[in-house]
Amino acid sequence: MTLSTKESIIALAENHIQQNGYNAFSYHDIARQLGVRNAAVHYHFPKKEDLLMAVVEKSERHFQNMVETSRSNDNTYLEKLNRFLKIYDDNLDRQNRVCLVGALATDLFTLPTHLRPALYRLVESMKDWLAEVLNEARNKGEFMFDGSAFDRAALICSSMAGALQLARVLGNKEYEAIKSQLIKDLTK
Amino acid sequence: MTLSTKESIIALAENHIQQNGYNAFSYHDIARQLGVRNAAVHYHFPKKEDLLMAVVEKSERHFQNMVETSRSNDNTYLEKLNRFLKIYDDNLDRQNRVCLVGALATDLFTLPTHLRPALYRLVESMKDWLAEVLNEARNKGEFMFDGSAFDRAALICSSMAGALQLARVLGNKEYEAIKSQLIKDLTK
C-alpha cells in the first residue's frame, strides 16, 4: 500500500490538523516530511483550503468505509457501536490525535466558509448513522436509554470528541473511563 | 467595571483563543482592537506564552469564583450542577466560544510545555469539584448514576466541551439537546 505523493500530502495534512489544528502547520512542514519542495505541494493543492477539503473528503470516505464494513460484518448493535468508537480509539493511539471534527470545529471561524457544508455533511452522516444504530438497538431491546436517538447520538459524538481532548491533558486512562461510562449508560 | 489595559488584553486574548485557538491570533489583532501599538501588548506580556498563562490563570480564578458563589448560594445539587453548566452556556452565548480547555487541548502540542501544569490544574480542579458534587448528590439521593463520580465528572466535562464544538457545526439546538440528555441521565 504505497501512497502517491498526493495521497501522502493528504495523510500528512490530516495528521497535522488532528495533532495541532489547521492553523499550526504550513506547506513547508508537509514538503519537508515528504522530501519535496514547497511548490510541489502547491502543485497538487494550489490553495491550503484545497488541501483541507481533500482531508475532509478523505474522512468522509473513511467513515463510509466503516459503515459498509459494519453492515457486512457486525451482528450485534454493540459490535456496530464499538466499530464506531474504534475510530476514536485509533486517533488516541496515533499520538493522541483529536478527532477531525473536534479539531476543525475549534478552528471553524478561521476556515473558508465554503468548507462548512462539507464538515456539516460529515458530522450529520456520523450522527445519523449512529442514531439509526441506537434506535434499532433500543427497539430490539439490546440498548436502553431515555430521550431521542438523535440526541443520544449527538451526546456520544460530543463526548468522544471531548474525551480525546481531555485525554491529552489528563491522560489516556480518562479516555477509557469516559468511553466505558458511555457504553454502560446504554447497556445497563 | 472599567478594565485596565492589561485586563483588556487578557480579555481579548481569552476571546481570541476560545473563538479561533491560540495559533490564530496575533499581538497585532489585540493591539488593533485596543487602539494601541503592537509593542504596548509586549510591554504587558513580553512573550505570547506570558499572555496565555494569564488567560489560564484568569480562567482558574473565574472557576474558583463560581465555586465560592455556589457554596454560599446553592441549596440543591441540581443548582450546583446548573451553575457549573452555566459556564458553558455563557461561552455558547458569546458567539459560540468553545471552552478554554477544549481550545487549548486541541493546540496543546504547539504550546510551551510549562503551560501544561497550569492547564492540568484547571481541568483537575473542575473535575474534582464536579465529582464531589455528583458524589454527595448521589449519597443524598438527589442524583442517580452508575460508576465512579470521578468518571461521571470526566464524562460531563468532555461532553460539554464537545457540545460547544458540535454546536458550531450543527447549531445551538444540538447543544441544548446534549445538555438536557446529560441532566436527564443523572436525575431520572
Place this chain on the structure above:
DNA sequence: TTATATACTTACTTATTAGTAAGTAAATAT
C-alpha cells in the same frame, strides 16, 4: 517522431509573525 501532459524544481513576492531597542510623556516617589 513530435507534441503534450505530469510532476516536479528554483527563485521569487508580499504579507504577517513574535519579538526588541530606543525614545517619550505623564504620573509618582523622594
Place this chain on the structure above:
DNA sequence: ATATTTACTTACTAATAAGTAAGTATATAA
C-alpha cells in the same frame, strides 16, 4: 525640584507564511 517608574510610542529585525511564475526532466499520446 528632581529622579524614577509606568505606560506607552516609533522604528526596526529575523523568521515564516501562502502563493506564483517560469523552467525542466520524464512519461505518455498522437
